[in-house]
Amino acid sequence: MSDRPATPTLDRVTVPADMKVLSDAELRRLADELRQETISAVSVTGGHLGAGLGVVELTVALHAVFDAPRDRIVWDVSHQTYPHKILTGRRDRIRTLRQEGGLSGFTKRSESPYDPFGAAHSSTSISAALGFAVARDLGGAPEHGIGDCIAVIGDGSMSAGMAFEALNNAGHLGKRLIVVLNDNDMSIAPPTGALSSYLTRLYTGAPFQELKAAAKGAVSLLPHPFQEGAKRAKEMLKGMAIGGTLFEELGFSYVGPVDGHDMEQLLSVLRVVKARATGPILIHAITQKGKGYAPAEGRADKGHATGKFDVVTGEQKKAASNAPSYTSVFARALIQEAEADDKIVAVTAAMPDGTGLNLFAERFPKRCFDVGIAEQHGVTFCAGLAAGGMKPFCAMYSTFLQRGYDQVVHDVAIQRLPVRFAIDRAGLVGADGATHAGSFDIAFLSNLPGMVVMAAADEAELKHMVATAAAHDTGPIAFRYPRGEGVGVQMPERGEPLEIGKGRVVREGERVALLSFGTRLEHAQQAAENLAAKGISCTVADARFAKPLDHALIRDLAAHHEALITLEEGAIGGFGSHVADFLAREGVFDRGLKFRSMTLPDIFIDQASPEAMYRIAGLSVADIEAKVLATLGVADLASRRA
Ligand SMILES: Cc1ncc(C[n+]2csc(CCOP(=O)(O)OP(=O)(O)O)c2C)c(N)n1
Ligand SMILES: CC(=O)[C@@H](O)[C@H](O)COP(=O)(O)O
Numbered sequence: 001m002s003d004r005p006a007t008p009t010l011d012r013v014t015v016p017a018d019m020k021v022l023s024d025a026e027l028r029r030l031a032d033e034l035r036q037e038t039i040s041a042v043s044v045t046g047g048h049l050g051a052g053l054g055v056v057e058l059t060v061a062l063h064a065v066f067d068a069p070r071d072r073i074v075w076d077v078s079h080q081t082y083p084h085k086i087l088t089g090r091r092d093r094i095r096t097l098r099q100e101g102g103l104s105g106f107t108k109r110s111e112s113p114y115d116p117f118g119a120a121h122s123s124t125s126i127s128a129a130l131g132f133a134v135a136r137d138l139g140g141a142p143e144h145g146i147g148d149c150i151a152v153i154g155d156g157s158m159s160a161g162m163a164f165e166a167l168n169n170a171g172h173l174g175k176r177l178i179v180v181l182n183d184n185d186m187s188i189a190p191p192t193g194a195l196s197s198y199l200t201r202l203y204t205g206a207p208f209q210e211l212k213a214a215a216k217g218a219v220s221l222l223p224h225p226f227q228e229g230a231k232r233a234k235e236m237l238k239g240m241a242i243g244g245t246l247f248e249e250l251g252f253s254y255v256g257p258v259d260g261h262d263m264e265q266l267l268s269v270l271r272v273v274k275a276r277a278t279g280p281i282l283i284h285a286i287t288q289k290g291k292g293y294a295p296a297e298g299r300a301d302k303g304h305a306t307g308k309f310d311v312v313t314g315e316q317k318k319a320a321s322n323a324p325s326y327t328s329v330f331a332r333a334l335i336q337e338a339e340a341d342d343k344i345v346a347v348t349a350a351m352p353d354g355t356g357l358n359l360f361a362e363r364f365p366k367r368c369f370d371v372g373i374a375e376q377h378g379v380t381f382c383a384g385l386a387a388g389g390m391k392p393f394c395a396m397y398s399t400f401l402q403r404g405y406d407q408v409v410h411d412v413a414i415q416r417l418p419v420r421f422a423i424d425r426a427g428l429v430g431a432d433g434a435t436h437a438g439s440f441d442i443a444f445l446s447n448l449p450g451m452v453v454m455a456a457a458d459e460a461e462l463k464h465m466v467a468t469a470a471a472h473d474t475g476p477i478a479f480r481y482p483r484g485e486g487v488g489v490q491m492p493e494r495g496e497p498l499e500i501g502k503g504r505v506v507r508e509g510e511r512v513a514l515l516s517f518g519t520r521l522e523h524a525q526q527a528a529e530n531l532a533a534k535g536i537s538c539t540v541a542d543a544r545f546a547k548p549l550d551h552a553l554i555r556d557l558a559a560h561h562e563a564l565i566t567l568e569e570g571a572i573g574g575f576g577s578h579v580a581d582f583l584a585r586e587g588v589f590d591r592g593l594k595f596r597s598m599t600l601p602d603i604f605i606d607q608a609s610p611e612a613m614y615r616i617a618g619l620s621v622a623d624i625e626a627k628v629l630a631t632l633g634v635a636d637l638a639s640r641r642a
């Protein structure tokens with residue numbers, strides 16, 4: 001008969017308090033079951049798999065030793081928190097991850113008291129945990145108090161400036177603060193940079209190997225009662241500390257490296273740290289991304305993110321599409337331009353695959369730079385490259401470019417340097433939700449003097465915009481395009497530079513002008529078609545530029561239509577606002593033009609399918625039709641939305 005209990009250990013744990021009665025052996029079993037449950041859940045939802053699998057033991061050990069939610073465990077990025085969610089009262093909803101109305105794929109304060117801080121962008125955890133520690137010492141949260149403050153940060157996220165700003169401040173303040181460096185030697189892609197090499201040296205150096213072996217040997221020699229106890233842990237900890245690390249120079253005690261999959265080691269070290277830490281302490285845990293699931297371990301990205309998959313084979317279920325992705329169109333167009341111009345270089349901040357620059361790097365390894373998770377540096381690095389006579393394409397997701405905004409203003413725009421911003425994931429992105437939506441770039445770029453801001457209406461337009469950016473040497477220029485596949489239009493052989501500040505009319509009509517900026521054009525055309533069937537004739541135009549605006553086109557549309565409606569997949573304050581401002585200055589409203597702008601609403605939209613998000617945003621075809629009808633005051637103002 002097996003000595004395995006009939007009830008899985010995981011079924012006995014709803015919240016971390018349930019783990020306090022488990023033995024170390026049971027905690028080990030819990031970790032195994034948690035790993036299987038994580039794989040099973042992600043197989044039906046899709047999402048971030050590899051990072052969570054790599055921290056299963058760490059998650060169990062942290063919750064076993066510390067007392068969340070009083071102790072604040074702050075997960076960096078938080079794409080690795082599915083196991084944490086399962087152990088903190090959310091197992092019954094774990095198969096709703098990243099779906100509309102379901103659990104977020106990241107930590108979220110409104111979702112659970114066990115998520116003390118929301119994240120999704122990287123490298124914020126040490127700052128936030130330090131904030132909690134200082135609040136604790138100043139008597140914040142008097143109802144329940146604040147206990148230990150723990151940041152769990154990956155090696156990739158540690159490369160960002162923000163993480164070092166926080167270490168610098170924490171080392172100076174000297175508060176009791178625990179940082180767990182979860183080092184799996186991976187970012188989304190293999191990590192680049194000198195810090196990554198340094199971390200690798202810390203755990204591959206001979207002294208560590210000897211210490212690790214010694215610690216392991218010591219465990220088996222100890223009498224049984226000590227094996228799970230603090231005494232052995234204390235000894236182990238003493239043996240494993242290596243002096244003189246960068247972290248110690250910054251004022252942290254450094255513990256490690258520890259094997260982040262060895263529950264014995266983890267529990268021992270965490271218990272001692274809990275019992276003895278006085279100031280800031282960094283625990284260096286070595287883990288493996290995708291651990292325990294062969295298909296993830298075997299993939300180049302270690303199962304970083306996945307669609308729904310078959311658990312047995314690891315095979316992903318893919319939606320069929322004939323159109324190329326915008327990302328791949330951008331990458332191929334840039335390669336074409338770079339073949340003709342050796343001054344073109346490309347920069348990514350740790351997103352080579354996501355931005356398509358992996359393809360560029362294969363073709364031009366010396367002209368492609370992955371700067372790590374360092375958007376601020378990436379932007380200013382591009383400014384330097386441009387000042388030095390190169391033609392840099394700074395390829396970033398809209399949401400991550402937010403982090404480099406001061407650099408866009410101060411280092412690029414004010415100096416009028418010709419940095420080309422290729423802005424991927426512009427607009428709503430689906431399952432990653434509000435943290436990853438590219439909502440603000442039109443607004444935050446279009447208000448900068450001298451900046452050219454374009455949006456591609458389809459993949460052919462994107463190709464032309466890459467060519468336009470390559471040819472534009474007199475100042476900064478940006479072009480935005482969304483996540484996912486293009487419209488399926490005929491692709492030109494080569495991109496042709498567009499005339500700066502010139503839009504185009506794609507459908508001639510009479511009563512209403514729909515002026516679109518970006519990929520809403522397809523929906524505007526569909527709405528115009530539907531409205532034509534109802535006897536309402538619409539002109540549809542593609543603005544192409546939010547800056548400079550095509551004044552002649554806008555004047556013409558305003559002069560010859562009863563109503564003008566702008567469309568964009570961006571927050572208020574962007575294209576529509578600039579058009580409205582222009583029309584107001586021209587006095588057009590005084591002459592009775594009916595003007596409306598359709599933008600993203602003034603809310604953060606949670607995760608959902610892209611279609612649902614457009615519905616929530618009020619930017620679907622039906623919404624456009626309803627807006628036209630309501631603007632004209634036509635009887636069938638069926639929709640409540642308009
Ligand atoms: C500011 C910012 N830039 C880029 C990203 C995209 N991103 C998400 S996870 C990740 C890799 C993080 O690596 P690491 O911290 O080592 O965690 P791991 O996935 O290896 O567990 C990146 C680049 C992000 N979330 N935030
Ligand atoms: C956690 C994170 O920031 C990335 O993994 C992001 O989810 C990638 O998004 P894409 O799938 O759009 O590349």
Ligand SMILES: [Mg+2]
Binds near residue numbers: 154156157
């Ligand atoms: Mg990592």
